Amino acid sequence: MNHVQQMLATHPRQSGTDPSALAECIQECFACAQACTSCADACLGEQAHVEHLVRCIRLNLDCADVCDATGRVLSRQTEADPGVIRAQLQSCAVACKACGDECARHAEGMGMEHCRVCAEACRRCEEACTRLLRAA
Amino acid sequence: MNHVQQMLATHPRQSGTDPSALAECIQECFACAQACTSCADACLGEQAHVEHLVRCIRLNLDCADVCDATGRVLSRQTEADPGVIRAQLQSCAVACKACGDECARHAEGMGMEHCRVCAEACRRCEEACTRLLRAA
Amino acid sequence: MNHVQQMLATHPRQSGTDPSALAECIQECFACAQACTSCADACLGEQAHVEHLVRCIRLNLDCADVCDATGRVLSRQTEADPGVIRAQLQSCAVACKACGDECARHAEGMGMEHCRVCAEACRRCEEACTRLLRAA
Amino acid sequence: MNHVQQMLATHPRQSGTDPSALAECIQECFACAQACTSCADACLGEQAHVEHLVRCIRLNLDCADVCDATGRVLSRQTEADPGVIRAQLQSCAVACKACGDECARHAEGMGMEHCRVCAEACRRCEEACTRLLRAA
Numbered sequence: 001m002n003h004v005q006q007m008l009a010t011h012p013r014q015s016g017t018d019p020s021a022l023a024e025c026i027q028e029c030f031a032c033a034q035a036c037t038s039c040a041d042a043c044l045g046e047q048a049h050v051e052h053l054v055r056c057i058r059l060n061l062d063c064a065d066v067c068d069a070t071g072r073v074l075s076r077q078t079e080a081d082p083g084v085i086r087a088q089l090q091s092c093a094v095a096c097k098a099c100g101d102e103c104a105r106h107a108e109g110m111g112m113e114h115c116r117v118c119a120e121a122c123r124r125c126e127e128a129c130t131r132l133l134r135a136a
Numbered sequence: 137m138n139h140v141q142q143m144l145a146t147h148p149r150q151s152g153t154d155p156s157a158l159a160e161c162i163q164e165c166f167a168c169a170q171a172c173t174s175c176a177d178a179c180l181g182e183q184a185h186v187e188h189l190v191r192c193i194r195l196n197l198d199c200a201d202v203c204d205a206t207g208r209v210l211s212r213q214t215e216a217d218p219g220v221i222r223a224q225l226q227s228c229a230v231a232c233k234a235c236g237d238e239c240a241r242h243a244e245g246m247g248m249e250h251c252r253v254c255a256e257a258c259r260r261c262e263e264a265c266t267r268l269l270r271a272a
Numbered sequence: 273m274n275h276v277q278q279m280l281a282t283h284p285r286q287s288g289t290d291p292s293a294l295a296e297c298i299q300e301c302f303a304c305a306q307a308c309t310s311c312a313d314a315c316l317g318e319q320a321h322v323e324h325l326v327r328c329i330r331l332n333l334d335c336a337d338v339c340d341a342t343g344r345v346l347s348r349q350t351e352a353d354p355g356v357i358r359a360q361l362q363s364c365a366v367a368c369k370a371c372g373d374e375c376a377r378h379a380e381g382m383g384m385e386h387c388r389v390c391a392e393a394c395r396r397c398e399e400a401c402t403r404l405l406r407a408a
Numbered sequence: 409m410n411h412v413q414q415m416l417a418t419h420p421r422q423s424g425t426d427p428s429a430l431a432e433c434i435q436e437c438f439a440c441a442q443a444c445t446s447c448a449d450a451c452l453g454e455q456a457h458v459e460h461l462v463r464c465i466r467l468n469l470d471c472a473d474v475c476d477a478t479g480r481v482l483s484r485q486t487e488a489d490p491g492v493i494r495a496q497l498q499s500c501a502v503a504c505k506a507c508g509d510e511c512a513r514h515a516e517g518m519g520m521e522h523c524r525v526c527a528e529a530c531r532r533c534e535e536a537c538t539r540l541l542r543a544a
Contacts, residue, residue, distance in 0.1 A: 003439050003529055007446035010521035013453040030438050031411050037483040038415035040333075044326055045421040045486035051323075054316055055215040061312075061333075062209050062220055068476065069205035073198050075445040078453035079191040084198055087230040091223035098217045113418035121411055139303050139393055143310035146385035149317040166302050167275050173347040174279035176469075180462055181285040181350035187459070190452055197448075197469075204340065211309040214317035249282035257275055327487040334481050334492055341477035345470050351463040356470055359502040363495035370489045 002027070004075075011077050021135050022074065025128040028121075029071030029092065035121035036064035036099060042114040049110065056102050056115065063099035066092050067125060074132075089129045096126035138163070140211075147213050157271050158210065161264040164257070165207030165228065171257035172200035172235060178250035185246065192238050192251065199235035202228050203261060210268075225265045232262035274299070276347075283349050293407050294346065297400040300393075301343030301364065307393035308336035308371060314386040321382065328374050328387065335371035338364050339397060346404075361401045368398035410435070412483075419485050429543050430482065433497075433536040436529070437479030440504060443529035444472035447511065450522035457518065464510050464523065471507035474500050475533060482540075497537045504534035 001009065005023045015022070040060035043053035070092040073085060100122030107116035137145065141159045151158070176196035179189035206228040209221060236258030243252035273281065277295045287294070312332035315325035342364040345357060372394030379388035409417065413431045423430070448468035451461035478500040481493060508530030515524035 003443055003525060004446075006525045007443055007450070007522060010525055011446070011450045011453065012455075012522075013450075026442065030442055034434065034438055034479065034483055035411055035415055037480050038412075038419070041330070041484040041486050042415070042419045042421075044329055045419065047323065047420075050326070051319065054322070057316055058212060058215045058313070059217060059220070061212065062217070062224075064480075065205040065208045066220075066224060069201040071442065072201045072445050072472075075442055076194060076197065076449040078449050079194045081195060081198070081234045084195070084202075084227075084231050084234050087227035088198075088202060091220075091227040094223040095220050098220050114415060114420075117411060117414045117418055139307055139389060140310075142389045143307055143314070143386060146389055147310070147314045147317065148319075148386075149314075162306065166306055170298065170302055170343065170347055171275055171279055173344050174276075174283070177348040177350050177466070178279070178283045178285075180465055181283065183284075183459065186462070187455065190458070193452055194449070200344075207306065208309050208336075211306055212313040214313050250279060250284075253275060253278045253282055330484060330487045331489060331492070333484065334489070334496075337477040337480045338492075338496060341473040344473045348466060348469065351466045353467060353470070353506045356467070356474075356499075356503050356506050359499035360470075360474060363492075363499040366495040367492050370492050 007075070008077070013077050015077050015080055017132070018135055021132055025132045026071055026074045028125040028128040029067045029074065032096060032121045032125035033064045033067040033071060035118045036060040036067065039103065039114050039118035040064065046112070052110070053106065056106055059099040059102050060118070063095045063122065066095040070129070086133065089133050093126050093129040093133070096122040096129065100126060144213070149213050151213050151216055153268070154271055157268055161268045162207055162210045164261040164264040165203045165210065168232060168257045168261035169200045169203040169207060171254045172196040172203065175239065175250050175254035176200065182248070188246070189242065192242055195235040195238050196254070199231045199258065202231040206265070222269065225269050229262050229265040229269070232258040232265065236262060279347070280349070285349050287349050287352055289404070290407055293404055297404045298343055298346045300397040300400040301339045301346065304368060304393045304397035305336045305339040305343060307390045308332040308339065311375065311386050311390035312336065318384070324382070325378065328378055331371040331374050332390070335367045335394065338367040342401070358405065361405050365398050365401040365405070368394040368401065372398060415483070416485070421485050423485050423488055425540070426543055429540055433540045434479055434482045436533040436536040437475045437482065437500065440529045440533035441472045441475040441479060443526045444468040444475065444507060447522050447526035448472070454520070460518070461514065464514055467507040467510050468526070471503045471530065474503040478537070494541065497541050501534050501537040501541070504530040504537065508534060
């Protein structure tokens with residue numbers, strides 16, 4: 001068990017949500033927040049290319065903030081409000097889709113490897129949010 | 137002009153959004169994030185009453201995180217993605233409504249003054265998000 | 273009284289800290305987090321100039337994150353740990369000084385008005401942190 | 409390679425810092441932010457015991473915010489300011505020590521398993537920050 005799973009397993013209250021789907025989504029939110037923070041910075045460091053990466057940096061920053069909030073909300077089990085969680089999961093899936101699509105374009109078109117790694121993190125997070133929305 | 141309005145007025149790119157509605161919503165998001173962080177802590181400090189305030193603390197923490205992310209996303213004007221902004225505004229309105237309702241209950245039922253101040257911050261932020269969603 | 277002062281005034285526990293110096297520092301942290309988030313984005317939108325603003329964007333993003341964390345830590349009164357608060361205030365003063373200096377250079381050298389507004393927010397936050405460190 | 413290491417390996421700029429020590433510290437900051445967010449919530453859900461866990465919840469919330477900011481600052485390689493990074497690493501080590509000590513007390517005294525898991529995350533993060541400070 002990783003630390004997310006251990007924290008859920010030792011929590012005094014269990015939500016109805018499938019713990020393995022929940023643990024996966026929490027992990028993907030934190031991983032995507034990190035990847036997007038790092039990709040915004042890597043794009044900013046791409047000297048000659050930075051002007052072509054402005055939209056990518058913008059979406060990376062938004063996606064990092066949205067994933068961070070979502071990972072925190074999902075990490076809480078006590079007295080959860082399903083409507084709050086649902087709305088934030090939907091927003092997270094939208095932000096990850098927009099950012100993942102933009103990163104994937106630069107991975108293909110410009111061979112940006114950090115965008116390729118980040119696009120994968122966005123896809124995994126988007127899918128984990130969608131799975132949790134269906135399960136909830 | 138306050139600092140939010142000054143930052144918007146000096147920004148090289150103008151989104152189509154009404155700048156005064158946008159500035160108001162940014163301010164309310166940051167104000168609500170602060171009030172909710174403070175109210176969670178004030179509830180935690182209500183020694184004999186803390187067990188009755190568990191749901192309030194939980195919603196305060198969620199609302200602070202969601203408002204923080206929303207205030208950051210809205211503070212950006214460059215290459216904005218309307219779908220990302222819209223989904224986060226919707227989530228923010230939901231979190232503010234849930235938290236504001238819970239705080240209002242404790243303001244009335246238990247005379248909790250910090251909950252009354254926080255409920256007002258939540259209402260103002262919820263309304264600012266709803267206005268921006270209508271305008272966008 | 274603004275909302276920060278109202279939240280402090282209605283809190284069940286009072287720290288030893290001077291409430292007006294504390295309220296001012298909390299406000300400046302949230303204001304600086306907003307200004308730096310907005311200035312990073314405004315710099316990113318300065319099409320021909322973005323390559324000269326890379327260091328400014330980087331410092332804006334760091335300063336926004338550090339101010340955000342500091343504003344949250346200071347908003348809490350219950351069972352405060354003076355060492356934790358002190359270390360975070362010191363880090364916040366360092367981040368605000370670095371970012372404020374960089375923004376001031378672009379306000380003067382390139383006439384960047386958003387950098388001028390942001391440099392003022394950084395200076396006010398740095399001073400508020402320094403005052404609180406002296407008072408604590 | 410995990411995603412943090414991949415993001416560092418594909419970044420166009422390399423800081424002088426040892427990449428494996430840096431990657432480890434970034435990971436521990438995000439892991440500790442998650443564990444502390446979850447532990448604050450688990451403590452809040454410990455119905456009969458919550459009044460004994462007030463200081464633990466407070467420190468968990470502070471530590472989550474400080475680790476989050478530190479993880480973001482460290483994820484950036486472009487135009488890094490060593491003084492800003494150093495001050496935030498020092499603050500993070502202080503917050504992790506305070507929170508880890510408090511969690512360890514409840515793990516031993518009250519058999520709180522979530523506090524035991526969280527104390528380990530705090531220790532690992534504190535050590536990773538200290539190692540990076542020595543290396544920098």
